[in-house]
Amino acid sequence: MKLELITLSGPKLQEDVYEVILPTGDGEIAVYQHHMPLVTTVVPGVITVRRKKEDSDAARDVFATNGGIAEIGGSQIRLLVDEADHADEIVEQEAAEALAAAKKLKEEAKDELELERAEALIDRQAVRLKVAELRRHGRRPRV
Numbered sequence: 001m002k003l004e005l006i007t008l009s010g011p012k013l014q015e016d017v018y019e020v021i022l023p024t025g026d027g028e029i030a031v032y033q034h035h036m037p038l039v040t041t042v043v044p045g046v047i048t049v050r051r052k053k054e055d056s057d058a059a060r061d062v063f064a065t066n067g068g069i070a071e072i073g074g075s076q077i078r079l080l081v082d083e084a085d086h087a088d089e090i091v092e093q094e095a096a097e098a099l100a101a102a103k104k105l106k107e108e109a110k111d112e113l114e115l116e117r118a119e120a121l122i123d124r125q126a127v128r129l130k131v132a133e134l135r136r137h138g139r140r141p142r143v
Contacts, residue, residue, distance in 0.1 A: 001033045003049065004078045005063070012063075012084045018055070020077055021048040022070055031070075031077050038072040042081055044123045046131055062087045064131040066124050087135035090128050099125035 003020055005013040020031045023045025047063040068081030102125050106118035 001031075001035075001074075002076045004076070005047070005049075005084055006078070006080050007084050008082055012086075013049070013061075015051070017049050017051050018053045019048075019050040020079075021046075022079070023047070023065070024070070031072055034074055035072050035077075037074070038070070040070050040072075042068045042070050042079060044127050046127065046134070047079065047081075047084060062131050062134050064090065064124075064127045066120075066127070085128055085131065087131045090132040090135070092129065092132035092136065095125055095129040095132050099129055 001017060001020075003013060003015060003017045004011065018032070022029050022031065022040075023043050024040045025043055026040075028045075029040075042065060044066050045064075047065050049061040049063070050059075051061075063084040063086055065079075065084050066082045068079060071078040071080070099122065102118055102121035106115060106122060109115040109118050
């Protein structure tokens, strides 16, 4: 099936793949060729891509996303997401430091708006850290 992974900064991935696992508001879904047509939200989490059926779990690509929309139809899946950071693009130490800074912002929030912004940063950095850890361990987490 054809995967188009498009971020705010432009196309990230456009190629044929075997499987895509997405975090949605209703939980993770796995998408394969001939999936029923569906439009759904993508929530902050891990997008996993298996290019070939015989690829091992360690060979899958993982991306951290902060959310967006998935359009699925028969032989195509189009993901329009705010961001999609590939595991190789994330520096684990930087993600851990950013997560700690976001938690501190949450503790110091003076109003509801600051609290919401801090929680969004926490979610983003927690996902990025999870993806960085996946790269280090060569596997994907149980959710």
